Amino acid sequence: EAQVTQNPRYLITVTGKKLTVTCSQNMNHEYMSWYRQDPGLGLRQIYYSMNVEVTDKGDVPEGYKVSRKEKRNFPLILESPSPNQTSLYFCASSFRGQSSTDTQYFGPGTRLTVL
Amino acid sequence: GQQVMQIPQYQHVQEGEDFTTYCNSSTTLSNIQWYKQRPGGHPVFLIQLVKSGEVKKQKRLTFQFGEAKKNSSLHITATQTTDVGTYFCAGRGNTDKLIFGTGTRLQVFP
Numbered sequence: 001e002a003q004v005t006q007n008p009r010y011l012i013t014v015t016g017k018k019l020t021v022t023c024s025q026n027m028n029h030e031y032m033s034w035y036r037q038d039p040g041l042g043l044r045q046i047y048y049s050m051n052v053e054v055t056d057k058g059d060v061p062e063g064y065k066v067s068r069k070e071k072r073n074f075p076l077i078l079e080s081p082s083p084n085q086t087s088l089y090f091c092a093s094s095f096r097g098q099s100s101t102d103t104q105y106f107g108p109g110t111r112l113t114v115l
Numbered sequence: 116g117q118q119v120m121q122i123p124q125y126q127h128v129q130e131g132e133d134f135t136t137y138c139n140s141s142t143t144l145s146n147i148q149w150y151k152q153r154p155g156g157h158p159v160f161l162i163q164l165v166k167s168g169e170v171k172k173q174k175r176l177t178f179q180f181g182e183a184k185k186n187s188s189l190h191i192t193a194t195q196t197t198d199v200g201t202y203f204c205a206g207r208g209n210t211d212k213l214i215f216g217t218g219t220r221l222q223v224f225p
Contacts, residue, residue: 035215040124040217041217042121042203042215042216042217042218043158043203043205043215043218044215045212045213045215090157090158103148103160103163104148104150104158104160104205104213105160106157106158106159107157108156108157109156109157
């Protein structure tokens with residue numbers, strides 16, 4: 001089954017404790033991205049990757065890191081989480097990304113709470 | 116920078132009533148996509164519009180792309196409880212970046 005998976009689905013952590021949210025897709029998509037969803041603000045892009053070893057900042061990259069060592073995986077890293085990073089996070093992938101008309105396939109989401 | 120606004124933010128309707136959400140961009144769009152997110156779920160692609168003035172239908176859903184390619188709308192005829200969720204538009208502008216609207220949350224009362 002074609003899908004985007006994220007882990008963990010729920011996470012409660014404390015300020016400053018490094019964490020990683022994994023994202024994996026099995027559709028051989030070149031393009032992957034991370035979004036955060038907050039009430040009244042819609043989906044805001046954090047980082048995206050056009051292909052392996054190619055990443056770039058989205059609209060709200062501060063406090064986040066990403067890596068793309070393999071085509072299928074695109075982990076999101078919070079080196080020192082803060083309470084304002086409490087949010088619902090979605091990973092998404094598509095075939096050609098931003099320069100095409102391909103649709104985005106979203107993962108199930110990760111709800112993160114930083115105390 | 117490019118912004119995509121959606122109105123209304125919330126809409127409560129009685130089952131059987133119609134519903135419309137509007138999407139407006141500060142810049143001309145090359146295309147626009149619509150997504151639906153059920154409560155507790157993730158956004159799921161509904162449709163994409165590319166041409167100026169384009170209209171597409173999916174059963175009770177009608178999607179329009181404005182003549183100037185700066186606005187779009189989603190209209191649902193005779194809503195059902197299964198239509199509950201948040202509807203997002205997402206547009207590609209001159210930067211070729213996909214910008215999501217703020218979403219419209221639809222609640223349908225039986």
